[in-house]
Amino acid sequence: xxxxxxxxxxxxxxGERTVEHLSIVSVAVGVAILTGVPLGIAITQSRRTxxxxxxxxxxxxTIPSIALFGILIPILSKIGHGxxxxxxxxxxxxxxxxxxxxxxxxxxxxxxxALRSAAIGMGMSALQRLVQVEIPxxxxxxxxxxxxxxxxxxGVTAIAAYIGAGGLGTFISRGISQSxxxxxxxxxxxxxxLAIAAxxxxxxxxxxxxxxxxxxxxx
Amino acid sequence: MIRLEALTKTYATPKGNVTAVDAVSFEVHEGETCVxxxxxxxxxxxxxxxxNRLVAPTSGRVFLSGRDTGTVDPVELRRGIGxxxxxxxxxxxxxxxxxxxxVPRLLGWDAARRRRRAQELLSLLGLPPEDFAxxxxxxxxxxxxxxxxxxxxxxxxxxxxxxxxxxxxxxPVNREAIQDEFLRxxxxxxxxxxxxxxxxxxxxxxxxxxxxxxxGRLVQFATPDDMLAHPANAFVASFxxxxxxxxxxxxxxxxxxxxxxxxxxxxxxxxxxSPDDDLRQVAALFLEHGTDSLACVDASGHVLGTVxxxxxxxxxxxxxxx
Numbered sequence: 001x002x003x004x005x006x007x008x009x010x011x012x013x014x015g016e017r018t019v020e021h022l023s024i025v026s027v028a029v030g031v032a033i034l035t036g037v038p039l040g041i042a043i044t045q046s047r048r049t050x051x052x053x054x055x056x057x058x059x060x061x062t063i064p065s066i067a068l069f070g071i072l073i074p075i076l077s078k079i080g081h082g083x084x085x086x087x088x089x090x091x092x093x094x095x096x097x098x099x100x101x102x103x104x105x106x107x108x109x110x111x112x113x114a115l116r117s118a119a120i121g122m123g124m125s126a127l128q129r130l131v132q133v134e135i136p137x138x139x140x141x142x143x144x145x146x147x148x149x150x151x152x153x154x155g156v157t158a159i160a161a162y163i164g165a166g167g168l169g170t171f172i173s174r175g176i177s178q179s180x181x182x183x184x185x186x187x188x189x190x191x192x193x194l195a196i197a198a199x200x201x202x203x204x205x206x207x208x209x210x211x212x213x214x215x216x217x218x219x
Numbered sequence: 220m221i222r223l224e225a226l227t228k229t230y231a232t233p234k235g236n237v238t239a240v241d242a243v244s245f246e247v248h249e250g251e252t253c254v255x256x257x258x259x260x261x262x263x264x265x266x267x268x269x270x271n272r273l274v275a276p277t278s279g280r281v282f283l284s285g286r287d288t289g290t291v292d293p294v295e296l297r298r299g300i301g302x303x304x305x306x307x308x309x310x311x312x313x314x315x316x317x318x319x320x321x322v323p324r325l326l327g328w329d330a331a332r333r334r335r336r337a338q339e340l341l342s343l344l345g346l347p348p349e350d351f352a353x354x355x356x357x358x359x360x361x362x363x364x365x366x367x368x369x370x371x372x373x374x375x376x377x378x379x380x381x382x383x384x385x386x387x388x389x390x391p392v393n394r395e396a397i398q399d400e401f402l403r404x405x406x407x408x409x410x411x412x413x414x415x416x417x418x419x420x421x422x423x424x425x426x427x428x429x430x431x432x433x434x435g436r437l438v439q440f441a442t443p444d445d446m447l448a449h450p451a452n453a454f455v456a457s458f459x460x461x462x463x464x465x466x467x468x469x470x471x472x473x474x475x476x477x478x479x480x481x482x483x484x485x486x487x488x489x490x491x492x493s494p495d496d497d498l499r500q501v502a503a504l505f506l507e508h509g510t511d512s513l514a515c516v517d518a519s520g521h522v523l524g525t526v527x528x529x530x531x532x533x534x535x536x537x538x539x540x541x
Contacts, residue, residue, distance in 0.1 A: 118308025121273055121381075122322050122371075123298030132321075136312040211312035213355025 006182040007189075014168075014190055021167035021194065024085065024160065025153045028092035032149060036097050037142060040104025041130065050105055057098035065091060065159045073163070088165035092156050096149035103145025107138030136211050143206040147199055154195045158187075168194065220249040220411045221270065221379065226279035228265050239265045241435040242279065247428065249378070250409035254422040257432035258458070263415050266432070267381050270413065271297050283379065298322055301372030301380040301410070305387050307364050309356040309371070315341070316352040319371045326375060340370040343404065362393040369401065373408075382414045386421070398424060419459050423447070423466050431455055444470045448535070467535065468498035476534045477515045479524040491516040494523055501526055 007014065043050035063071075072087040081087065111134050119129045161169030171187030174180065207215070228240040240262040247253040255263035268274040270281050272293040281288045288296055309318050319340055320333035328336070338348035344366045356364060365385060372380055386394045398421065405412065416422050422429050423443045431439045431446065439451035447463040447470075450456035459466065474494035490504050491514040504513055511528040 112306075112308070114304060114306035114308040115310060117273070117306075118302070118304060119310075121271060121297055121302035121304070123294050123296075123325060124321075125294055128325065133310050133312070137310075213311045213313065213357055 003182045017168045024157045032096035036100035040101040044108045065156045069163045083163040088160035092153040099145040099148040107141035140210045147202040222246045222282040224280045229277045243437045245440045251427040252412040253428045254414045254426035256422045261432040262435040263432045301377045303372045303382040303385045305384040307368040380412045471498045476530045477524045489514040
């Protein structure tokens with residue numbers, strides 16, 4: 001009951017924190033898509049490069065986010081951004097790489113070789129093949145990767161409150177330091193709802209962008 | 220039309236060079252169907268894929284209408300050659316009409332013209348355009364999909380079609396039907412076709428000429444009748460089978476062996492055949508009725524003469540097949 005009245009009294013602040021949170025996640029995922037999708041496509045050309053890139057991505061995933069923020073502080077303080085929004089975005093972007101690169105790589109590699117053979121035999125150039133056939137077919141799986149990245153990033157960004165990046169994690173960090181259960185619950189609840197909402201809207205997007213001929217059919 | 224000159228492909232493997240296709244030369248004339256026949260691994264598909272340069276030849280040349288294909292940009296070359304593969308390879312993200320329109324689109328046709336062309340080809344292949352144009356490949360049966368595959372290859376009306384075991388994945392009933400349709404269509408379109416098959420019956424049915432391959436070499440290049448009558452060596456003889464005489468029967472029409480009767484009448488007690496039937500039907504009637512002669516009667520009931528086992532034996536023994 002106390003928590004409820006806290007939430008009701010702090011709705012504007014919650015809204016502001018949500019916007020901060022989303023700005024970090026969307027910029028990070030946006031940059032990760034712009035770099036990760038081309039990277040995922042590029043590494044389909046060489047098995048060995050692909051293995052090392054994906055291996056590197058997995059290593060990044062194993063670094064605890066709080067440690068990654070720590071590593072970024074001395075590096076980014078050289079340009080005066082040791083803490084705050086920039087390191088939060090960079091860390092989130094690094095965590096988003098693996099799901100996006102891996103899904104793009106897998107989806108493009110799994111395009112039926114017969115389609116590739118037919119496309120080449122009909123006189124498509126490599127770029128035409130990519131744009132007209134391989135990317136449209138791979139798109140649902142690429143978006144599935146983006147969904148995973150977004151959900152991971154909502155979690156990572158919550159930790160970024162500790163380096164002064166703002167966002168919904170602020171409620172949790174303050175809740176812990178002030179032993180205030182109301183703030184803790186508010187933060188956790190808002191983060192959970194945000195993750196669910198983001199995942200649902202991306203699932204909708206994924207269905208919309210699935211070519212009609214490839215959609216699973218009922219019956 | 221298509222001339223292969225000492226076409227060779229060798230692959231470097233850890234165990235040394237392997238020659239997949241060894242100095243193959245032959246020529247297919249305009250409007251002819253040539254079937255490349257042989258067991259798997261004999262080099263027939265590699266030979267086909269060297270014609271549209273999906274495989275780069277190690278040496279030798281391919282001429283298409285007198286033009287050395289080695290001097291042409293492969294992408295441009297392929298757009299001018301229809302290509303059909305066994306796995307069909309329809310793009311699942313495109314409708315039937317869009318699939319047929321792929322090469323037209325690469326060549327810059329506008330949307331209305333692509334659509335018209337797709338409808339035209341669907342009608343030609345006996346698939347009502349209003350029903351099929353906007354379907355997706357996952358809404359087609361195997362036979363329908365392969366017909367669309369053929370339509371797609373014909374989209375820009377290329378003079379040459381390359382077909383890599385196009386009907387091999389279909390069930391026998393469907394295969395017969397699509398072969399018959401294809402033959403009917405080919406009689407109208409007169410394309411120059413190279414057709415890879417491992418099935419002697421299909422080859423005999425479809426081919427004007429058969430090129431039979433064995434371990435990378437062309438062992439015989441002949442008309443189906445000639446190949447069945449005179450296999451070049453023991454390999455060809457065993458590949459075409461011990462029933463090769465029976466297979467020849469399908470190639471010969473009754474009109475070629477009918478002996479005209481002097482009085483324009485035949486024994487009314489004899490079973491009758493039409494002049495366009497092939498000799499398999501004659502053989503079947505011989506066995507069924509225990510006879511060795513039949514009346515040949517045309518569609519209007521006019522008696523053309525008689526068909527006898529002697530006349531058939533003479534025809535089968537003749538050397539100048541076609």
